[in-house]
Amino acid sequence: MRRIAGNRAARRVASTLGTLFGVAVFVFVMLRAIPGNQITAGLGTEAAALTPAQKQALEQYYGLDQPLVTQFFAWLGNMFTGNFGYSARSQQSVLDLTLHALPVTFELAVFSIVLALLIGVPLGMLSASRANAPRDAFGQVVSLAGLSIPAFLLATTLLSIFAASFGFNPNGQGFATLIENPLLNLQQMFLPALVLGFGIAAPILRTTRTAVLEVRSHDFVRTARAKGVPERRLQVRHVLGNALVPIVTMTGLQFGYLLGGAVVVEQVFSVPGIGRQVLLGIQQKEYAVVQSTVLVIALAFVVVNLLTDALYRIIDPRVRAS
Amino acid sequence: MTALLRRSPAGVAGVVILVLLAAVAALSYAGLLPYDPIAQHPPSRFRGPSGEHLFGTDQFGRDVFSRVAAGVGNSAFVAVVAVAFATVVGTLGGLVSGFYRGVADGAIGGVTNVLFAFPPLLLALSLASVLDRNRFTIAVAIAIVYVPIFIRVTRGPVLSLREIEYVKAAVSTGLSRWQIMLRHVLPNITSIVVVQVALSLSWAVLTEASLSFLGLGTPPPAPSLGSMIFEARSLVFIAPWTLLAPGAVVVLLVVGLNLLGDGLRDTLDPRNRGKR
Numbered sequence: 001m002r003r004i005a006g007n008r009a010a011r012r013v014a015s016t017l018g019t020l021f022g023v024a025v026f027v028f029v030m031l032r033a034i035p036g037n038q039i040t041a042g043l044g045t046e047a048a049a050l051t052p053a054q055k056q057a058l059e060q061y062y063g064l065d066q067p068l069v070t071q072f073f074a075w076l077g078n079m080f081t082g083n084f085g086y087s088a089r090s091q092q093s094v095l096d097l098t099l100h101a102l103p104v105t106f107e108l109a110v111f112s113i114v115l116a117l118l119i120g121v122p123l124g125m126l127s128a129s130r131a132n133a134p135r136d137a138f139g140q141v142v143s144l145a146g147l148s149i150p151a152f153l154l155a156t157t158l159l160s161i162f163a164a165s166f167g168f169n170p171n172g173q174g175f176a177t178l179i180e181n182p183l184l185n186l187q188q189m190f191l192p193a194l195v196l197g198f199g200i201a202a203p204i205l206r207t208t209r210t211a212v213l214e215v216r217s218h219d220f221v222r223t224a225r226a227k228g229v230p231e232r233r234l235q236v237r238h239v240l241g242n243a244l245v246p247i248v249t250m251t252g253l254q255f256g257y258l259l260g261g262a263v264v265v266e267q268v269f270s271v272p273g274i275g276r277q278v279l280l281g282i283q284q285k286e287y288a289v290v291q292s293t294v295l296v297i298a299l300a301f302v303v304v305n306l307l308t309d310a311l312y313r314i315i316d317p318r319v320r321a322s
Numbered sequence: 323m324t325a326l327l328r329r330s331p332a333g334v335a336g337v338v339i340l341v342l343l344a345a346v347a348a349l350s351y352a353g354l355l356p357y358d359p360i361a362q363h364p365p366s367r368f369r370g371p372s373g374e375h376l377f378g379t380d381q382f383g384r385d386v387f388s389r390v391a392a393g394v395g396n397s398a399f400v401a402v403v404a405v406a407f408a409t410v411v412g413t414l415g416g417l418v419s420g421f422y423r424g425v426a427d428g429a430i431g432g433v434t435n436v437l438f439a440f441p442p443l444l445l446a447l448s449l450a451s452v453l454d455r456n457r458f459t460i461a462v463a464i465a466i467v468y469v470p471i472f473i474r475v476t477r478g479p480v481l482s483l484r485e486i487e488y489v490k491a492a493v494s495t496g497l498s499r500w501q502i503m504l505r506h507v508l509p510n511i512t513s514i515v516v517v518q519v520a521l522s523l524s525w526a527v528l529t530e531a532s533l534s535f536l537g538l539g540t541p542p543p544a545p546s547l548g549s550m551i552f553e554a555r556s557l558v559f560i561a562p563w564t565l566l567a568p569g570a571v572v573v574l575l576v577v578g579l580n581l582l583g584d585g586l587r588d589t590l591d592p593r594n595r596g597k598r
Binding site for chain 1: 432433435436437439440441442443444447448449451452524528531532535536537538548551552554555558559565569572573576577580581
């Protein structure tokens with residue numbers, strides 16, 4: 001029994017490693033498809049003025065004269081040793097940039113998920129408490145809005161309204177990390193997290209509604225009620241407790257949306273996270289930055305998916321046993 | 323359609339919204355817009371909504387209604403091409419993967435896993451950044467994101483269908499695998515594919531709009547809802563209609579597609595029959 005579980009875990013890890021290798025190949029090939037290279041990126045139009053000897057020297061320096069396969073493994077080997085490349089513009093190492101940006105996006109993600117759960121779960125339970133009643137329609141409208149209003153539109157609108165009408169624009173000044181200035185940081189994170197949280201509240205709301213309706217139809221709920229379990233405790237302990245598995249799964253699945261949406265929201269609110277780093281890299285044609293950052297994001301996403309899977313096994317004893 | 327009408331009034335509302343927007347978009351394709359969407363006319367800039375300019379004019383004196391109409395046309399074009407591409411490639415991939423199994427399944431599964439390892443918008447963004455951007459390449463960038471979704475939703479049902487007696491009977495009559503797949507398996511997964519198409523269209527519209535908002539969509543001056551909203555950011559208080567018009571239209575378009583998708587799911591998915 002344990003051995004089978006061990007084998008399964010080993011297979012899962014092996015297939016994840018295979019996938020990550022594929023991701024690395026994909027990112028490498030994708031960015032090699034663009035015209036231009038580190039030389040043109042660093043020198044711009046001046047690259048045309050290089051003599052053939054200078055060009056050759058630079059190609060040798062960057063390893064561009066090596067076969068593609070060699071270049072790929074050199075890049076991958078560098079990534080393993082923490083050498084993510086350098087940003088030609090800011091002269092900073094991409095590892096440094098990433099180490100500063102990653103915690104910011106992580107904080108934004110956690111904050112967004114908390115807000116999403118605070119909006120989605122109670123509204124989903126409210127919707128389910130009387131299916132097809134006006135309160136259910138309200139929940140459905142909120143979830144439709146969450147699914148249909150693009151993050152960039154909501155972000156732009158909120159930013160304009162808050163900045164102009166209430167003079168509230170904490171993002172207008174330099175970004176403060178949670179450690180430097182917690183109060184300012186939380187103010188700066190609030191609107192971005194609200195925008196992302198509203199977007200993922202919708203699927204969470206829908207999942208909560210469906211799961212609660214499903215659980216409530218089981219006999220054990222009727223038994224508990226007959227036994228005299230107080231209504232509130234019944235709804236929270238018995239119904240919500242059993243509806244938790246699909247809710248957690250759905251929340252985990254939203255990480256992809258969150259990391260993508262972070263690009264948009266971080267851009268609008270000038271939050272220096274990992275999404276903004278990718279976008280700046282793309283805009284400034286800093287492909288070393290884009291290549292390594294995209295790989296880091298994919299890695300983070302794969303790890304989160306593995307963790308969701310593990311969490312799902314922990315909270316659902318049935319999955320653990322099977 | 324009658325089933326949709328009977329079972330899902332919301333789905334019908336979605337259809338109505340989409341027909342209205344399609345009519346507006348058709349104006350741009352038929353050349354019937356009141357003004358040229360990219361012609362600048364500085365003397366009449368920042369005009370509010372009026373009979374002359376339904377949604378007002380922007381900072382270059384361009385007619386916002388004409389630009390929104392053309393933008394809907396562009397967004398719809400990109401979304402439809404992207405989803406059509408993803409549907410064909412993804413469904414074929416799912417069919418081959420589930421029906422042939424073995425090496426083909428392993429290879430397709432590997433590619434699917436790699437594409438799923440990227441957050442969707444980030445993948446579209448990276449692809450759009452390396453392509454020579456026009457409406458087709460943007461559509462392809464978005465399509466690549468949705469191919470694995472179609473593979474995954476079709477593969478499972480195909481796996482179980484191939485074990486069903488009538489498929490085995492078809493095998494014993496000597497039909498080729500492709501004949502069986504296209505004639506006996508494909509028709510049984512169409513409802514799954516149709517629902518996925520409607521839902522994917524709404525995501526594709528959102529993705530296209532997000533890309534053009536970030537400056538990685540159809541290049542200017544071609545009007546696009548996302549880039550109109552980007553340009554309107556700094557104009558909200560001088561000319562709110564420049565933000566409201568494209569914003570309302572993009573939301574309406576996505577709402578219409580979502581309502582239609584949910585309606586189709588309630589109508590076509592046998593698991594939902596008799597519910598609600």
